[in-house]
Amino acid sequence: METRELRYFVAVAEELHFGRAAQQLGIAQPPLSRAIQQLERRLGAALLERGSRGVTLTEAGSVLLREGRAALDAIDAAERRTRRAALAPTGQPGVVLVTKAGATGELLAKLLDAYAAEPGAVAVDVMLCGIGEQERLLRDGRADVALLHRPFDSTAGLDTEELHAEGQVVVLPAGHPLTGRARVRMSDVAALPGLPLPRWPHADGTFPDGAGPPVHHHTQLLQLIALGRASAILPESVRAELRDGLVAVPVADAPTVTTVIAWPPHSRSRAVAALVRAATRL
Structure with a gap:
């Protein structure tokens, strides 16, 4: 397979739409369709099901999407590391x-x-x-x-x-009734009124559905908790970062x-x- 064909296929497989994939790639749709058809002939397998309701992946297409992403990541990584090595001022990156x-x-x-x-x-x-x-x-x-x-x-x-294994704590605003307990359980945290758990981003940058605030980094999260807008279950080592107004309580049944x-x-x-x-x- 050619790298170009693989990039074309991954774009279509992720968008499940030839028009959007072509726009993303900056090419016209007909040559994109021809490239995917050529790839399918070369592999001897149908990668996409094309129907009136749109495009779906076949089982073979799902395998190629997973493997293709890893292959393209490896190619991009090789290029980046090679460039960094070439630009190292001492010759030793x-x-x-x-x-x-x-x-x-x-x-x-x-x-x-x-x-x-x-x-x-x-x-x-x-x-x-x-x-x-x-x-x-x-x-x-x-x-x-x-x-x-x-x-x-x-x-x-x-x-x-x-390197290190640790339990987890729930971080709450000072003065919350649960801060007086020696430990809580996951069910106690899930039932907290007005202090929803945050929504962490997926690998693609999107957020899951839910009532909690979308959070990008710890500083933002701790500020939301101090303001009484959220709670969070975090590794126990977060205690070192807690400022006044925040309290950590161990969560007995949280995963290590x-x-x-x-x-x-x-x-x-x-x-x-x-x-x-x-x-x-x-």
Whole structure:
């Protein structure tokens, strides 16, 4: 398959509409349709069902969409990492580490200090991102290594080492009746009147339906909680960030959050390997 054909197919498969996909790609619709038909002939499989009600994916098309996204991510990542290596001023590219803004602050500081003490340590550029974005930045090559949090972030297809496991707390405005308890349960939090849980963005940037406010980052979320507009269930380490007016109460039946350091399985970077070793020793 040609990369161009694969990009064309992914655009159509995501839009499920040839006209919108052609507009997104900046080409006319007839050559797009011909390219998809040529791809289907080459593979010997129908990828799309075309009907009066629109376009749907066949089972083979669903497989190619999943695999095609991963292949295109790998191509984009290879290009980005190659360009970064070529532009490195010392001839030795640094490492880009991505983490969610407002999360794992203490762990990150310890990790950077530990790695800086390693012989041959290179510069580490820390990229702080919004909620749910670090996985995508790692997969598309804008970052070399990431701190991810299971079960919220997917680590499928990545190499990982577990660094830290912790329980979760509900963060509430000071003075709320639940702040007087030693611990609560998920059902207690779900039933809170006037303090809905936030809606976190999907990988594509869209938000799920619900009554809670859409939230992009921790600073915004903590401000909403302090104003009495929301509550949130977060890893216990968030206690270090809480200001006056916010109280954290343990949630007894919330799932454990595991912080992992993750990197692409094909990485051969000695700097990434050294950073991972420093992380696992902490």
